[in-house]
Amino acid sequence: MAKGRRSKSKTTNTEHEKYMAAREALNLIKDGMIVGLGSGTTTNIFIEELGKKITEEELSIFGVPTSFESRILAIKNGIPIVSLDQCDVIDIAVDGADEVERKSLNLIKGGGGCHTMEKIVDYYAEEFVVIVDSSKVVDMLGNKTPVPLEVLPSAYSFVLKELLRRDAAPSIRMAERKRGPVITDNGNIIIDVFMDLKEPEKMEMELNTIPGVVENGIFTKVNKVIVGHKNKVEILQKE
Numbered sequence: 614m615a616k617g618r619r620s621k622s623k624t625t626n627t628e629h630e631k632y633m634a635a636r637e638a639l640n641l642i643k644d645g646m647i648v649g650l651g652s653g654t655t656t657n658i659f660i661e662e663l664g665k666k667i668t669e670e671e672l673s674i675f676g677v678p679t680s681f682e683s684r685i686l687a688i689k690n691g692i693p694i695v696s697l698d699q700c701d702v703i704d705i706a707v708d709g710a711d712e713v714e715r716k717s718l719n720l721i722k723g724g725g726g727c728h729t730m731e732k733i734v735d736y737y738a739e740e741f742v743v744i745v746d747s748s749k750v751v752d753m754l755g756n757k758t759p760v761p762l763e764v765l766p767s768a769y770s771f772v773l774k775e776l777l778r779r780d781a782a783p784s785i786r787m788a789e790r791k792r793g794p795v796i797t798d799n800g801n802i803i804i805d806v807f808m809d810l811k812e813p814e815k816m817e818m819e820l821n822t823i824p825g826v827v828e829n830g831i832f833t834k835v836n837k838v839i840v841g842h843k844n845k846v847e848i849l850q851k852e
């Protein structure tokens with residue numbers, strides 16, 4: 614019983630920290646902006662708050678979604694959306710992360726399988742801002758979170774062999790309420806890989822050279838990370 618209470622309060626604290634980070638990011642959004650809308654539970658809070666801000670302040674803002682989920686949430690919250698080919702620039706992208714390395718601000722993303730579209734929107738944005746709760750910040754990337762690779766289904770066996778040859782530990786991400794693998798918004802599968810991440814920039818480039826890999830979840834071009842805490846937010850900039 615006591616154990617149950619502790620874990621519920623931990624969830625509540627994490628949710629509060631996500632909210633703190635999302636609210637802080639909202640201050641960066643100005644009238645007339647085109648905003649990249651990341652995916653995941655933290656960004657979902659940001660999208661809901663952005664919807665309220667647009668209505669209350671009668672702002673002209675468009676969102677560029679990074680997933681089916683962020684698209685339907687944006688529509689539900691009254692955020693007009695545009696596709697990539699309908700906008701010349703993305704002024705800012707706000708997205709979550711699974712791990713943030715404190716000093717370098719390098720990230721692992723794709724815990725929800727959305728990292729391909731996220732990388733396109735986040736990297737093409739003029740400013741890429743990440744919002745996380747404090748549990749996501751680590752000293753060294755990749756010790757507890759695998760790097761997700763989005764992979765064409767027909768290529769999976771050769772991609773697995775290639776990863777094993779490179780001393781990585783890959784596994785196909787399996788669905789929970791469906792038989793077989795997780796299928797991404799793009800119709801591909803995800804291979805999660807534990808590997809040596811001492812040189813994230815190099816690995817980010819190298820993984821995409823494996824034929825069959827569409828995109829990997831290492832992100833190394835972040836401008837700012839907003840970390841939510843109980844009573845404050847912390848802004849991480851590259852050292």
Ligand SMILES: O=C[C@H](O)[C@H](O)[C@H](O)COP(=O)(O)O
Nearest residue numbers: 653654655709723724725727
């Ligand atoms: O594919 C999912 C995304 O990369 C998410 O941004 C990431 O998994 C973090 O999600 P959450 O905010 O739910 O922890």
